[in-house]
Amino acid sequence: MSEGIGHNVPRVDARSKVTGEAIFTGDLKLSGLLHGKVLRSPYPHALIRRINTDRAASLPGVVSVLTSTDLEDIDPYYGHSIKDRPLLAIDRVRFVGEPLAAVAAEDEVTAEQALSLIEVEYEDLPAATTLEEALSDDAPRLHETDTLRPGLFHGLGELNPDGNICYQHSIHRGDLAEAFKQAEIIVEQEYTFPAVYQYAMEPHTVIAAWEGKSVTVWASCQHPYLVRAELAELFDLPVASVRIIVPFLGGGFGSKSYTKMEPITVALARKARRPVRIANRVDEAMVTTRRHNMRCWMRTGALADGTLIARHVRLWMDTGAYADNGPRVVATAADAAPGPYRWKSFQVEAYCVYTNRPPSGSYRAFGATHLQWIGESQVDEIARQAGVDPVDIRIQNLLRPGEEVRPGGKALDADLVGDVQKIADALDWGSPKPPDTGRGLGVGLLAAGARPVSTAIVRMEIDGHATVLVSSTEMGQGVRTVMSQLASQELALPIEHIRVPGGDTWITPYDRSTGASRSTTLAGMAVHRAAREVRQQLLEIASQAFEVALEAIELRDGAAWRGDQSLSYSELIQFHFGFTGGELIGRGEVSPGGNKGSYAEGPVFWEVCVGGAEVRLDRDTGRLHITKLVSVADVGQAVNPDLVKAQEMGASMQGLGNALFEEMIFDEGQILNGTLLDYHIPTTEDMPDQFISRLVENEDGPGPYGIKGAGEGALAGVPAAIVNALADIGVQVTELPLTPERVWQALREAEAEHDDGGSPS
Amino acid sequence: MRVESADVYNSAQIQIRMIVNGQSMEATIEPRELLLDFLRDRLGLTGAKRSCDVQVCGTCTVLMDGRPVSACCTLVYEAQNRELLTIEGLADGDELHPLQQSFVEQSALQCGFCTPGMILTANSLLEEIPNPTRQQIQHYLKGNLCRCTGYWSVLEAVELAARRLQAEGQSEGSA
């Protein structure tokens, strides 16, 4: 089938997206729709002494004003990993931008105006707005850690909270002290990673309509079923009474994972008894979620020949005022910290820290992006000291397929050595370099897949067309196209006869989430199985119709063939029901079975994070120009190679932004660069001269046809490659992003050191 | 005083005329109304999107007398006696504009949120420079951000459309 797997089928959503017909949440209109606006805290930490909403409520056009007093009939706390967050601030605010009241009005201007009429009396509290402050002995406490409740989906084992640390996680193997004793080369350094904004171009948008004892929510969310569960628990409803509908998402990248603006919108609709829309502005989206800034200390030991033997890592991640997905980010960072090498011993101690800053959550390749550039720069430094080529030291030390990555976890399922060689080839590794030009590479692994729980239904209707019901969210990655191709492959049906509507928890069946590069592998497996059930039914009906054995039937182009005789699927379904109606239904599921379901036994697969870069340095300004970026997508089997490449390009470009200039700057917990005028993301003028993506298809994944996921790895691989390329020119940095000024400062320091070293003292 | 002779509008009402996607229309507007809200909420033309709100990202791009503008920072008042083109007006019925067609073929989009603005800006570019260099495309599209694609496919799509439009122009010229 030319439209099944392995083919570059054009995106099934492309036409609607180039004509403006594609509907995003903010494009929907409902009759009686109210506009919701949120009052946010101007203080990083303060007690709320009094809120007076009288003037706001009496403004003509205002329908409802919501504060925490409206939530007294429910348990208003949520949080999928730690249930630490009130739907609206109760008694105290913990970050600049925290919602403490909301207004629903007939129009946006009235809603805005009403916000300005809400009187709030605050009492300033001492704030811990940095990791250092939060970890100090006399730090103000953000939460009573002894009463922290785990959330519905924490999957983290013990939280081990302590002071402002809400979660700690450690992994280790072997005798660390003994291994370091043998080390002949030791590299040790502290590093800093900045807070980064995901900037999905569509800010969070939610519409909620409360009807009797049920609620319908249109949400720009990645994980409708997890949002449903949290809303059902918050508002004490059966899960089936919460309906989540997900139109097209204007980008996700993790920023729309788990629950964000949905609870406030639902609470407002519940009070107003009319549908309400809340559409975040970009500055509000920035205080809704972000990437964790991090402090890290790392020590790596090796033998004189470059054999890596020991690594010790401590890392502290700033999860902001509420945990959000912080604990999972910290656990994944810990997984990524050792890097994919054959250690005698390693130890990682990872801490998730509350601060009086906006909450941090998921962002594409979290954990791996944080750690890989650090680990890989130490590997390169060891290579320099050992006099070994960076490619060779990796071939020498990289794990081979089947080897243990971390204790108790899944063995390596990728050919990292082959991947690294592909990067080296694409970079012309050994070739002479122009002046002030460096090359670097980075290799790592990302624990991918999240919980392997997905279900799907395939319906084949009376006209022989199929509808694939699956709750994976189309956020740009092309999941509707991929699911169409997987169904097309099994059903032997042209793709234009297959429809994949968006997620709707009343209609499309359970899928854990859309993230962690899991959809093609896991939801794809469910679709594959559901389509196979329909395929089997078609074969059985055809066997009856033709009165031959199943094996004599071939399914091709939407019809069953026996020799040169054929019956279309439509005819087969009519034959089966004896009527011009009826449909065939196939179901598919993926489940870890009866296992204990601990993440520790994961991941579903290891996603490779492999990148290469060639950079040119302008010594006068410190500006880096990226001449070449390379990524490797080690995907087992590509359903649609063009879509894989598109993911690689997008992830690489985000990696470039994370490496070179993206950084949220805070002062006393207040964001200073809260608009796109001051927060720069990559534009067409930041593109590298050349981008090369190599596809590796070893059919070694757990999905159908050996598929495994992709789309995140390059974001972690690229910063590591750029950092190492810069070090190749002689400039070592321990803090991202590599802004021209930071690089220029590093150059000056390097020159000063060089001058000192050369002086005849 | 001369001031009295100057037209003064209070915020209540202004009557304006304009052409939107080839259709002339009249509307009663307030001076403070932004073009983006007007298009999306009153005309139901939701192809232009709101994102950065500060004229950096380009998701709200529409063409006013052929020039790309940020509808989020333009008063509807400005549209008086002007011709507006939004993404909804680019195709010729069911037949996609060559730019739309090339964006489909090159998969020059992912989430699609920036796509209408990207295509309209590219349209304005190709009207002015039918055969742009890659650098010219990059410079012209600098103000249209895309977080998904990394831009390569976008540049390729614009180049493909440029080639097709030129070929079309030539065949029309020779006919």
Added chain:
Amino acid sequence: MLRPFEIHEPGTVEEASVLLARFGIDAAIYAGGTELLLIMKEGLAHFPHLVNIKTIPGLDEIALSAEGDELQIGPLATHWDLERSPTVRKHAPLLAEVESQVANTRVRAVGTIGGNLCFAEPHSDLATLLLAWGATLELSSSEAQRVLPAADFTLGLFETARQPNEILTRIRLPLLSENTAGAYRKFSTHERPMATVAALLEVKDGIIEDVRLAVGSVGPLPIRASEAEALLRGQSIEGATFASAAELAASASDPMDDLHGSADYKRQLVRVLTAQALMEASGRAAGETNEG
């Protein structure tokens, strides 16, 4: 949507001036709106009265003076117009070049040169260029008219010499002599530039007769680097000490620490951009092409 305001449509500069005088701080001139609407949307300022000067005929004209010695630009000429104007491209190609680099395509399409100068946003490309160029600005009110050199117009951060009832009616750019060449350099890490440098060199028989050097975007307003200019004046173009001049410009630039960079780093940028602009201008002068 914004808070309510009225839009006034004067037919003459005089009417506009009367309106501005009458409403005082409640009024703002409305032209391209690219800066004004941003601050109004953000709620940083609210003006109950906008005086739309686009209804005044002729304020967007771009023409050569009758004497043919200067370019006269109406304040409502957009960046887009100036980038494309055949008159500008022929007589002041450096201006067209700078205009093509302002902000982004959409801002250039509606943003005006007058609005750019009057808003006095400290990262203005044009303020730096026009300072070096020695442009003069005509201001009119219902009571008087006056002409100010660009150097006396920008007074500080978002602050100009324009009185509330005055309207910038014309920007006059003397055409550069045949042996004058110019160059412009900027460095950006964000939407607005972090440092801008404009250099004009007048070279006669291999000697730098005159030099005008302006540095902007690093501090509250662009400045002339007079010491650097003095150093270069009279030097031979072959042996000109551009690096020393750049050093002097950097010392004179008095940058501010801010979100985008430290004063130290901005001084370095001024050093680098000044040397580059001077090199390029001298190259253009040597090529005997009039790039001004």
